[in-house]
Amino acid sequence: MQCMEVWGGNALVDSGVVMAGLDAWVYSKPYMDAAGGGDVYYVSSCATGRINRLLVADVSGHGEDVSELAITLRTLMRKYVNFIDQTRFVKQMNHQFVELAKEGLFATALVTTFFGPTKELSLCNAGHPPPLIYRAKTGTWLMLEPTTIEDTGRNIPLGILDLDDYAQFVTRLELNDLVLCYTDSLIESKDQAGDFLGTGGLLQTIAKINVTDPARLVHTLLEAISHLHPGNLSDDDVTTLLFRPNGLGSSIPLTDRLLAPWRILKSMFSSGTMSRPELSIANIGGAILNPLSHVRKRLG
DSSP: OOTOOEESSSEEEEEEEOOOSSSEEEEEEOOGGGGOSSSSEEEEOOOTOOOEEEEEEEOOTTTHHHHHHHHHHHHHHHHHTOOOHHHHHHHHHHHHHHHGGTTTEEEEEEEEETTTTTTTEEEEEEOOOOOOOEETTTTTTEOOOOSSGGGGTOOBBTTSOOOOOOEEEEEEEEEEEEEEEEEETTSSOOOOTSSSHHHHHHHHTTTTSSOOOHHHHHHHHHHHHHHHHHTTTTTOOEEEEEEEEOOOOOOOOOHHTHHHHHHHHHHHHOOOOOOOOOBBBHHHGGSSSGGGGOOBBBBB
């Protein structure tokens, strides 16, 4: 992907994506081979290539309504593509769903933002199944969840309440770590005894899979789940988003970073979407001097 690009939707896809800071693999198969499903996925890269945002949402609907919603989410992704802090993006997503709730549309969602210079991954979980993380250092898979009570509250599905402060938490990603986001079709599959797999069963299943080839990991996982019990993964949309840091987000050439303002202006005139940057020292100053990427003070 190029800087200032937003990619995704709610259609059938099985593709790898290379960004400045992350490698990602997206698999999505709508229920009954429909043109568009209820699962929505997006990835984006900012003007300097240092910010990657990834979204997976499970919407309570299918077809044309969700396809129109996917377009709206793409517009929001463009608007906040140059923000390290994803708080405003999540807030606007929820406001959008509060309006859509009048038409019966709600959603669970997982929003993540990776900032290459600091290797920090910010996460907001709005009622969605928790992602899994593979820590290369220990060779183990774990659930990626907040560690404090303060970070667990207020994360109900989008559209239920008009909240302004969805909780966020942060973790650090190292090279060869993997993060797997998914929709509930995986954990609502059944094990060999006919019980729901759940996150525990999903962890047990993925722990048996070789991680040396991430491009094949999701296919191997879905095949393993399908073989556990008849009918698994056949009664709902199936979506997974697997990603890992590639070490490129902290080494963007200075010439590319200095071209960021021109990319922003070009995007504003070509799409009509305000893709202004977050006014913080880390975002503005860090685009020129890498050490400033660690200073989170806002400007003005």
